[in-house]
Amino acid sequence: RLRIAICTGGGDAPGLNAVIRAVVLSALNRGWECYGIRDGFNGILSPKSYPRGGVIPLTRDTVHGITPLGGTIIGTTNRGNPLRYPTLLPDGTVIERDRTDEIVNGLAVYGIDALISVGGDGSMEIASALTRKGVRVIGVPKTIDNDLDGTVATFGFDTAVAFATEAIDRLHTTAEAHQRVMVVEVMGRYAGWIALNAGVSGTAHAVLIPEIPYDIHKVAAKIKSREAEGRPYSVVVVAEGARPIEGSVSLIAPKEAGRAERLGGIGERVARELEALTGRETRVVVLGHLLRGGTPTTFDRLLALRFGAAAVRALEEGQSGVMVALDPPTVRYVPLEEATRRMKTVPLDSDTMLTARDLGISFGD
Ligand code: F6P
Numbered sequence: 001r002l003r004i005a006i007c008t009g010g011g012d013a014p015g016l017n018a019v020i021r022a023v024v025l026s027a028l029n030r031g032w033e034c035y036g037i038r039d040g041f042n043g044i045l046s047p048k049s050y051p052r053g054g055v056i057p058l059t060r061d062t063v064h065g066i067t068p069l070g071g072t073i074i075g076t077t078n079r080g081n082p083l084r085y086p087t088l089l090p091d092g093t094v095i096e097r098d099r100t101d102e103i104v105n106g107l108a109v110y111g112i113d114a115l116i117s118v119g120g121d122g123s124m125e126i127a128s129a130l131t132r133k134g135v136r137v138i139g140v141p142k143t144i145d146n147d148l149d150g151t152v153a154t155f156g157f158d159t160a161v162a163f164a165t166e167a168i169d170r171l172h173t174t175a176e177a178h179q180r181v182m183v184v185e186v187m188g189r190y191a192g193w194i195a196l197n198a199g200v201s202g203t204a205h206a207v208l209i210p211e212i213p214y215d216i217h218k219v220a221a222k223i224k225s226r227e228a229e230g231r232p233y234s235v236v237v238v239a240e241g242a243r244p245i246e247g248s249v250s251l252i253a254p255k256e257a258g259r260a261e262r263l264g265g266i267g268e269r270v271a272r273e274l275e276a277l278t279g280r281e282t283r284v285v286v287l288g289h290l291l292r293g294g295t296p297t298t299f300d301r302l303l304a305l306r307f308g309a310a311a312v313r314a315l316e317e318g319q320s321g322v323m324v325a326l327d328p329p330t331v332r333y334v335p336l337e338e339a340t341r342r343m344k345t346v347p348l349d350s351d352t353m354l355t356a357r358d359l360g361i362s363f364g365d
């Protein structure tokens with residue numbers, strides 16, 4: 001009879017609540033107890049901030065009806081990684097402290113036998129450190145960016161791509177009606193999975209991703225070639241981590257540059273530069289956190305439920321130090337280190353990339 005705890009760390013992703021429900025029900029159905037740690041590990045590290053408890057019991061009632069809900073009922077945070085916790089010293093300087101020992105002790109105080117840590121690369125790194133300190137931990141991969149290694153997909157990604165695709169569809173009609181260039185910026189700090197998959201599905205004309213430094217002149221040439229074919233409008237998808245080729249000078253006038261930065265980073269820069277190069281009216285839409293909210297798609301719900309249940313089965317089998325991973329058609333377990341050794345970026349020879357190129361989508365290269 002195990003007493004387990006679950007925590008969710010990093011940016012939220014549609015499907016987190018489905019994981020929680022699957023973990024709680026799978027545990028209760030085995031006669032175990034299940035607890036939720038509030039706001040990442042803050043429920044343990046800052047217990048005084050939680051008058052009703054930083055570690056709360058999760059019951060059938062707590063997880064009733066939460067499968068389709070966005071967010072996470074136990075909270076999350078991407079501030080205050082316990083491996084490098086920012087701490088203010090009396091002299092005003094801020095240092096980073098390893099506070100994982102406090103988590104080990106905190107779990108012992110609550111009599112927790114094992115932890116299920118749901119999160120991205122940061123959470124898997126913490127899970128790995130806790131494993132080395134003797135805690136039984138199972139990781140569950142989560143990020144809308146899909147950049148976590150060791151798993152074919154993370155939950156939240158499909159929902160983000162579906163939303164971005166719908167947005168691109170909508171932008172097509174207004175782009176055509178006004179004969180404009182519509183630039184849509186999507187999340188993806190290190191990898192272009194969302195931009196690529198939504199860009200191909202939504203038939204964008206150019207897709208700029210972190211994996212391929214872009215030449216803005218090549219993107220402008222694509223827009224102009226469409227004009228020459230009688231299609232004086234274009235849709236350009238930009239991942240927030242996309243970067244111009246080395247040595248390229250911003251085409252935005254210095255007095256405009258500050259404004260562009262304030263307005264939204266790379267999407268704004270691309271839009272202003274394309275406007276300058278093509279002479280065509282350009283608008284920018286930043287989807288940002290809209291991609292992280294709302295109801296998970298059926299795929300993400302099912303994946304999240306499968307991941308949660310598989311994490312509990314792993315504990316029952318006596319496993320620790322592993323992450324649940326999608327390896328179609330099944331889920332398997334991979335060492336936590338496999339998830340953290342590198343970011344999973346888009347392979348440039350992947351079938352989806354080849355498809356995009358066959359369809360004539362420009363990557364600005
Ligand atoms: O979940 C990852 C991510 O979506 C990144 O693409 C993005 O840069 C980041 O979250 C933003 O998160 P926040 O605004 O919560 O710091």
